[in-house]
Amino acid sequence: MTTLDFPFGAAYEPTTSTLRFPTEPRDTASAHTLVELTRTPGLVVAPRFTRDVTGAWTFTGAWQVAHARSGMAVSAAFTAGLGHARDAAALLGELELDWTRPCDELRLTEPEVRRALIAQHARLRAAVGDERPVYLTSSSFRQTPPLYLVYDADAGPGWSDAEVAVESWNAAADHLEAIDWPDAVIVRDEQPWWLMHCATKACQQPLHDDGPAWEPMRHLLTDTAAELGWRRLDQRRWLCARCSHDFREIPARGL
Numbered sequence: 001m002t003t004l005d006f007p008f009g010a011a012y013e014p015t016t017s018t019l020r021f022p023t024e025p026r027d028t029a030s031a032h033t034l035v036e037l038t039r040t041p042g043l044v045v046a047p048r049f050t051r052d053v054t055g056a057w058t059f060t061g062a063w064q065v066a067h068a069r070s071g072m073a074v075s076a077a078f079t080a081g082l083g084h085a086r087d088a089a090a091l092l093g094e095l096e097l098d099w100t101r102p103c104d105e106l107r108l109t110e111p112e113v114r115r116a117l118i119a120q121h122a123r124l125r126a127a128v129g130d131e132r133p134v135y136l137t138s139s140s141f142r143q144t145p146p147l148y149l150v151y152d153a154d155a156g157p158g159w160s161d162a163e164v165a166v167e168s169w170n171a172a173a174d175h176l177e178a179i180d181w182p183d184a185v186i187v188r189d190e191q192p193w194w195l196m197h198c199a200t201k202a203c204q205q206p207l208h209d210d211g212p213a214w215e216p217m218r219h220l221l222t223d224t225a226a227e228l229g230w231r232r233l234d235q236r237r238w239l240c241a242r243c244s245h246d247f248r249e250i251p252a253r254g255l
């Protein structure tokens with residue numbers, strides 16, 4: 001079997017499981033692999049494999065959700081990336097099913113359960129097709145109250161002339177004291193400023209790791225985001241570089 005560099009994050013605990021793949025109508029093949037535990041008890045995220053004519057297993061590049069107890073695949077998007085497989089587990093967790101039970105007790109073929117599964121699969125496939133997460137925040141932008149700007153007394157009053165911009169009068173005063181700068185003045189800006197974060201609900205990574213990066217205009221944030229490999233989804237929402245990668249559709253291979 002191909003060796004994989006598993007991209008599991010700290011929030012997702014890897015474990016191992018044996019996956020089962022239907023080959024003939026009455027037969028299944030098994031493959032033992034690393035899988036990722038999900039927030040839905042009983043379901044794991046697993047790499048999607050295919051088997052060539054020689055019987056060798058190959059990773060297709062796509063990811064799936066498997067029923068941990070039986071190893072059977074339960075997600076229906078063959079081109080799902082890692083982020084989409086995680087969303088698939090969350091979608092299946094919204095159903096009134098106890099996935100920790102044995103497969104034959106899940107009543108997956110009953111009309112009511114089937115209808116619910118089809119609806120969740122449709123939500124997943126739409127997200128895969130659009131290369132966006134299922135679960136999104138309403139906006140990547142957050143407005144902050146006008147900031148306090150520290151100026152040289154001869155400069156300003158434009159925001160670009162400010163030495164620092166901070167959230168409170170006290171923080172500005174502390175800054176002045178620290179730099180011992182007698183000619184400086186503190187002015188409160190008149191406009192709200194902006195912060196930016198990833199629109200994936202489970203991520204919400206801020207634009208910069210090292211503290212808030214306020215900007216007085218949104219395009220200054222989006223210019224930086226584009227430079228850092230973020231991807232624009234629509235007018236209000238952007239994905240961070242990591243989510244942008246995890247929420248790409250994987251080209252179908254070996255199906």
Ligand SMILES: [Zn+2]
Nearest residue numbers: 198203240243
């Ligand atoms: Zn993200």
